[in-house]
Amino acid sequence: MANGFWRNARVRGDNRVSLAAFALLALLLLMLSRAQVNVFDRTRAEISDATAPLLTKLEAPFDGFNHWIGNLTGIFNVYSENLRLKDENARLRQWQGAAILLQGRVANYERLLHAVPRRDTSSVLAHVIGRSGRPYLQTMILDAGKAEGVRPGEAVLDARGLIGRILVAGDHTSWVLPLKDLNSRIPVTIAPGNAQAILSGNNTSNPGIETFDPRAQIKPGDVVFTSGDGGLLPPGLPIGTLIVRSDRYRVALFADANSGSDVEVLDFKGVPETQPAPSPADLPPAPPQAAPAPAAPVSSVPAVVDGNE
């Protein structure tokens, strides 16, 4: 190998000063990016825009190879997979009937209550042209960017549920931050109890869940949706179901960021919260007033009369 085979040069001079200087510079860059997180984002977006044609050509053979490998291992599970799918299909048909019934009932209630119609959310269809599974950042690259109407922070979904959010948007490409990534934290609602929580990515396939109220009544099997808090994401997007791992609640995601090649990017603009006008009842109580000064005693001495009268 390299070391014992090649003649190694002896070092002349001392690198300690330059190494210390570069180490300090690296730490300063890290602090700067902590304060301003978009230091490299523009450059990354330009790089992915420039390499998008190459990535599109590269993606097809790699995707095909991975599908072939996946199908190869799936041959051994055909029978059990078929049974499982039949059972799932039967259950989903039951839910379909219930969902249609509930949809009609909700529409009647909204009409009766004169509910404010929900704003329509437009969407952009995009194709995944790259995926990377690194230890500290997992991301996907889409072939849609600002020119197609994609903006940072928008929700990315596939047919099953929420995959993640747009992290960086270039002109024609964008990076997606999956829900399971360490950097991902979104507000969620856990049905049926309507518990509010935060879904935190942990670089595993089952992100963690942290409820605001430690007494919240949640149990495995509860469904997790986006809550819409903060106006970042539309409310009601399906995310997954609660499971228990190592005595902690985690979420089994509906969507799989590692499979599927077509996704939908939602263009959601949350209604800005309007503060109600202050009312007198909102004002703090007036401080107790000081006791009035005692009135001056009435004098029996007549007032001094002007001598000119």
Next chain:
Amino acid sequence: MVGGLFAGIVPFACGVLGAVLANLPVSFTSGLLPPPLLALMPVYFWTLVRPDLMPPWAAFVLGLLQDLLSGMPPGVWAASFIAAYALIDRQRDSFASLSGWAAILGFGVVALVASVCAFLLVSFYFLRIPPVTPALGLLVVTVVFYMPTALLLGGVHRRLVGSARTQF
């Protein structure tokens, strides 16, 4: 032998190529295994055999390039590569005396230092400890890929770079 200027940029160019290849968003394993730290391998190799062609600034820039292409906060891999460089620089004779599987182990130690440094900086940056298993997987994959890469770098060194002719 090719001109001195071309020979001078080959190690750095190999590092740049390694960073680019390792950070292409494609995977044979559907993301199951992380891509190896290909940019660290030329840093290790030429810091030992030709430190004049792999100065500290080159290690810093390659680390910064790794940060840029991998989506990491700038400075994580830059600082980690500098830490690895400092270890090689301080223990040059020890690493130089290794051969065969011991040489792979030597690179493993350097990669471990870089990985631990990156892990600590990421923990500091995000204010929480990331899972250890993916970082360990990165270390293992990097060491495994060093074996064939070292042969390739050796061939590049022999044909394009060569040993230093000046008297040290």
